[in-house]
Structures are given as structure tokens and as C-alpha cells.
Amino acid sequence: MQLEELPIPDSIKAVLSKAGYDLLYPPQEDAIKAGVLEGKNLVLASPTASGKTLVAELAALKSVLEKDGKVLYLTPLRALASEKYEDFQKYATVEKAPGRRVRVAVTSGDYDSSDNYLANYDIIISTNEKADSLLRHRSPWIADIAVVVADEIHIITEAERGPTLEVVLTRLLKINPRIQVIALSATIKNAKELGEWLEAVPITTEWRPVPLREGVYYDGQIQFKDGSSRIIPKMNSNPIFETGLEVVKDGGQVLIFTETRRQAVETGKKAGAILRRALPRPDRRGLENIAQRILSTGERTRLGEVLAEQILNGVAFHHAGLPSAHRKIVEESFKTGRLKILSATPTLAAGVNLPARTVIISSYERYEAGYGRYPISVLEYKQFCGRAGRPRYDKFGEAVLIARTEDEQDYLFKNYVLADPERIWSKLGAEKVLRPHVLATVATKFATTEDGLERFFAQTFYAFQYDPKMIRGKLGNILSFLVREQMVDLGQELKATKFGRRVSELYIDPVSAVILRDGLYTRARHVTDVSLLHLISRTPDISPKLYPRRGEDEMLDLFAKEHRDEFMCEVPEYYGDTNGITYEEFLAEIKCARVLYEWINETSEDGILEVHRVEPGDILRIVDTAKWLLHATYRLAELFGHRDLLNQLYELQIRCTKGVKSELVPLVELEGVGRIRARSLFNAGFKNLEELRRASITDLMNVPTIGPSVAKKIKEQVGGLIKAEEWEALKSKTAESTEQSLLTDYRESSNV
Ligand SMILES: Nc1ncnc2c1ncn2[C@@H]1O[C@H](COP(=O)(O)OP(=O)(O)OP(=O)(O)O)[C@@H](O)[C@H]1O
Ligand SMILES: [Mg+2]
DSSP states (O other), X not given: OBGGGSSSOHHHHHHHHHTTOOBOXXXXXXXXXXXXXXXXXXXXXXXXXXXXXHHHHHHXXXXXXXHOOEEXXXXXXXXXXXXXHHHHHXXXXXXXXXXXXXXXXXXXXXXXXXXXXXXXXXXXXXXXXXXXXXXXXXXXXGGGEEEEEXXXXXXXXXXXXXXXXHHHHHHHHHHOTTOEEEEEEXXXXXXXXXXXXXXXXXXXXXXXXXXXXXXEEETTEEEETTSOEEEOOOOSSXXXXXXHHHHHHTTOXXXXXXXXXXXXXXXXXXXXXXXXXXXXXXXXXXXXXXXXXXXXXXXXXXXXXXXXXXXXXXXXXXXXTXXXXXXXXXXXXXXXXXXXXXXXXXXXXSSOOOOBSEEEEOOXXXXXXXXXXXXXXXXXXXXXXXXXXXXXXXXXXXXXXXXXXXXXXXXXXXXXXXXXXXXXXXXXXXXXXXXXXXXXXXXXXXXXXXXHHHHHHTXXXXXXXXXXXXXXXXXXXXXXXXXXXXXXXXXXXXXXXXXXXXXXXXXXXXXXHHHHHHHHHHOOXXXXXXXXXXXXXXXXXXXXXXXXXTTOHHHHHHHHHHTGGGOSSOOOOSSSEEXXXXXXHHHHHHHHHHHHHHHHTTOOHHHHXXXXXXXXXXXXXXXXXXXXXXXXXXXXXXXXXXXXXXHHHHHHHHHHHHTOOGGGHHHHTSTXXXXXXXXXXXXXXXOSHHHHHHSOHHHHHTSTTOOXXXXXXXXXXXXXXXXXXXXXXXXXXXXXXXXXXXXXXXXXXXXX
């Protein structure tokens, strides 16, 4: 079907034809025939890269242009939200009315805000969590939403993130039962069931823009599902690299999926060494430029240096611990073909559009603390495969699993290559998962009686798949907890207390809220940074949990003893447990607190990684959750009248955001100045904004880590006079520094 024939406004057709679209892909045609442009609900379960986004785009634009109906586009990840935002930018020139263009916004992060400005936008792209928080803040514009797109809806089956999406959809349907739901999914077994829940037409396709060959490597040979096979010459290295090298030699690109972030970095390093030895590097200059961009973007860290070093070999790694600016550069450089091998954690498989000719799945197992090792689902395996094959560049894509024995090869064939993806199952049933949603349902007045609460949860996918009765008992338990902890009043009506409403808006687990509230009342003899950092480290919301490694107990125990008087809770006995907390669990809390404590006292990231043996990226994540929990603690301290703690909590939030001691707080408020540059400035005698105002650009450039562009940026922010000849000197310096060879720059930094 031609795009030209579609019943959509001409302005949209013009945008699409300019973007190079003319024919619809078969799944898109199916969706149109199913009535998605006439407002029908749809579940489209179709392989990766089969063009699901366009279906949502067309329905969205039609709603905005023809009915002035707002669109909410939900994605499970921040990275995906920004990718979709860019996809929608092509419509930003389309006029909705004369002189009024279509407005697209993206929102994520900051869960404690109702973002009223979004009322002015037509298409709002949001993460599921952010949408949940907006619903809790009762953002008034939500009632104007006419179309909701649930991208990657199969994540409903994930214990951590699934229930949020499920509840968001249930709420949106409750607010406006006539809302059009467009659910996009990877291929799953029960799209029909999902369709019944959403009263949507289910469409399942196996169509792929580039044919896929799935296979298993064993002993120098890849055996494909279609019966063909390929010899991989052995080189005394790992089959992953031997296979990768063959593909690169043949002009293709390779994506290697690893289990952990650490492995992603290591795999990249080894792949780079092999590639460097085996192949000439025709594109040295291009690679140096990319590496230079990595080093000059954001704060300089060891991880960034390792990445830059790998890029020089035409290889990179990609994981959630990389700053998003670096991830973007890596993604771009892989898309342009400059990078040949990318080694990535599974997050990359979840929807970011970054295909390669060959996907190598280095491990089909995962590890979870307290659970052990377990094999990945077929659904996850299929997501990896989905990244294989670049449209327009590759005639086919390949996905390869690695077997070490013949038995394993059989196992992998049977359980992955030939297997069907699983059904997806709601994970809303666990009390721990349900608890915050029950509070939010009462706090936002979605339910004002116990019956109402039951009726609301009877609308969820969980109740649809299992039995509404199964949820009833759980609701009762949760309600008694919320009443006991004074978050909900059980009068004639169910009503959230001020505390309950605040907790729901702060987007924290009610159990965390109780810990914070009680901690604030218990008080330590002196409330120090350690007191507060430990307090937030006790909550179930702190993530990731950092468990002590072997041999670390003693060090943590010592730290706990040193700070004995500072904890805002009872410290458990060494043996046995106190209030259900064992000493081991206590040490895990101490570990989180200690990592945060070192972070705000300017221990280097590499130093923290080394001493505590955490994964790269863990620091970033724990700092992120800590910021949010400190904000919540601040708000609760305000609510319960602990005014004497407010300044300390506020400063701690900034210090945690930036990773600095108190004395650097004024400096890090400047854009472009992070913990490392602020420390250099401070040590060079620039201790506050006034001193920076008086400094000349040359003074600033004499400070280590401050280059011409940063010096200029600082001056622009603090003001003060800059002489004309200084500007001139600065301009030539800037030009010179980009000319500088990366290699010398790199060598200098690695000698430190
Ligand atoms: N009709 C079309 N003609 C040409 N290219 C298309 C067409 N439809 C989609 N594409 C391109 O196909 C690519 C993949 O599309 P899209 O991101 O929508 O995949 P998807 O089905 O959402 O996959 P995923 O499971 O990865 O989310 C995009 O680069 C898009 O521009
Ligand atoms: Mg998609």
C-alpha cells in the first residue's frame, strides 16, 4: 500500500515522503486495515524494526490534526523517550491551525511535579514511571488525552517495571474509557489476550525488513536454523571474537551482548585488541575525532578514557553506566559505520534502534543475588535477535548463540532457536508491588471505598489474567498497613492523609516513607551526613542494592563502629537480628551509605569502584536514587516539622548530585563545572563566584582541567570584564586545541 493512498492530511504525507517513506511495510498495512486510523484500539505484536512506530505516529498526528486530541506516548526507558522525541521532530513543522504548529514534548525524571506546562503540547512522550507520577499529581491536562501509545508493552511481564505500565493504562482508561489505545509489542504468544483486556484488535506478524538467520556456534562452525552452516577459522581466542572478526572482514558490523556492564567493557577491550592486530585501520583520523569527542564531553573519568581508547580500535562498549552524552556518540558512530564492533548490555536490545549485521549473544544466563543463575527468556533472546540486520545495508541479519559442548548446542537449539516466545504475565500480584499503587489509587481519589478499590484493581491485566478474587485479600492487607501507618483514614470514606498524599506524590514506596518518618523522629545524638545517608540506604527504594563482597565485612563493621552514635535507628546485634534486620543486612546498608559518603567527600569514581568492587555505573545509579530519596526526606522533614534538618538535607542533595564537599557547593552550581573542575578551581584559589568574577580568562585557563571553552563558559556565567585582546587570544587557542592529536592527549592522561 502506498502512503499516498492513506486517509491522512496532506501535510503529513509531505513530511513522510520527504523523509523517504513511500510504501507501507506489511505490518503497517495490517494495522491500517484493522482501523487504527479510525480510532480503533490496537495491539500490534511484530518483530523488531518492523516499523511499529510509524503506525503510532500516523494515528497520533491524525488525532492532533483532525480532532485536536492530545497524545501520550509511553516508553519504558528514558533513552527510548528521547529517541521517540527525535522521531516526532519531523512533524514539528506541520501546522495544526494557521500559524500554530504541532508541539511535541518529552518528559522524564523529576517525579515530584505536575508539569502543568505540558498542557500546551499536543504530543507528550514520557517514560511509564513519569506518566505514573503525573497521574499521582493529578495533572489536569491528562483528561484531554485522546490517544495513548504503549510502546514495548511486553514489559508488562517484567516484575520491576511491568506493573507501573499496567496501572497507568488502567488509570487512563478509567479517566477516559474512550481513549484510543495503541499497544506496540515484540512478538509474544498472547497478544490476543492482551487485546481482549484492552478491547483492542490484536495483530501478530513475523515480518522483518531484513531476513534473519539464527544459529548456534560450536567448535569452529555456526549451524543455522535453515540447515546451512558457516566455518569460523579458529585463532586460539574466544569464539565470540573469531566470529566477530569474520563478519568485520566481510564488511559487516557486530553487536555483542554481554551479561554485565563490566563484561561489556572487558569484551570491548579484547575485541579491540584483536581487531587492531588483524585489520589495517583505514579510518584512523575519523576514529580519533570520535575519541576526542568522548574525552571533551562532560567530566573526564576513567570509564570515558577506557571508552576513548577502545574507539581508536574501531570498537566500543555501551551500558547504562555511561553518561548519556557518551552513549549518544557511541550510537551515532556505530550507525555511521565507523565503529565495527559494539559490546553492550541487554538494555540496548530493549528498543533503541541500533542494528548490526551480526548479533552475538555471549551468554544466555543471568545472575540475580539470592536467586543464582538462570537462563534468559525466549522473549529476551528474540529481542537480541531483533537487532540483527541493517535495512538497506545488509541482505540478511545473523544472530548467534555460543555453545561450549555438543549437548549445549542441542539445548540452545531446542530452547531458543526453535522455541516460541513465552506468554506475558502480569506481575502486579506481589504485595510489595501493589502497595504503592493502592496508596496512589486512594490518594488520587480513584477509589473512595474498599469496594471502589476492588473495582479499580479488577480492571487490571492481573485481574483479567487470573481472577479478581485473588487480588482482594492482598488489598485488605495493604489497606490495614496504610491505615496503621496513618497514610490512609478509614472513616466513612477511604481518604489519604496529608502524609499519604505526599508519599504518593513523592513516588516512594510507603515502606520507605515509614522508615524515613520514624528515622527522623528517632534522631541520632548528632545528625551527620552519615546519619542521613544511612537512613536513605535503609529504604527498599535505594537501588541498586550493594552487597558486601568477601573480605569487606570487617572494613564496613569498623565504619559502623566509628559512626555508632550517628545512626537514626537501632543498630542490630552482631549475632541474631534486631527487628527482623540481621547484621549482614545492616552491613549492606552501611555499604550503600559508605559509597555515598565517599562520593560526597570527593573520593574518585575509580577509587570507589576499586575499594568496593561495584560495577561501573552503579555509582551513577545509586547517586541518582539517593538524590531522589534525599528530596523525599527533605519533604517529609518539612511535613513533620523537623525544620532544623532542612538546610543540611538541602545541601546534602546538591553534594550528592555533584559528588563534592560543602566548600565546593557554590562552584558546582555553574554549568560545565563538575566535581573535578570545581576542585581544581578551588585549589587554585578560586573559592567562590566573586573570586571567579575577578579572575581573567587567562587566569582560569592556567588552572588544570580548565580549557578555553570551559573558561569562556564560566566567565559568561559569573560576569566580570573580559578584555578584547583576551577574546582574540581565546579564539585562536580554541582552534588550536581541537587540532591537538588525541593520542598525545590520551597518553598524558593515562600516565597520571
Ligand atoms: N514504510 C517504511 N518505509 C521505510 N522505512 C520504514 C518504514 N516504516 C518504518 N521504517 C523504518 O524502519 C526502522 C524501524 O522502525 P521502528 O523503530 O518503528 O521499529 P519497531 O517495529 O518499533 O521495532 P522495535 O521492536 O525495535 O521497537 C526505522 O528506522 C524506520 O524509519
Ligand atoms: Mg519500537
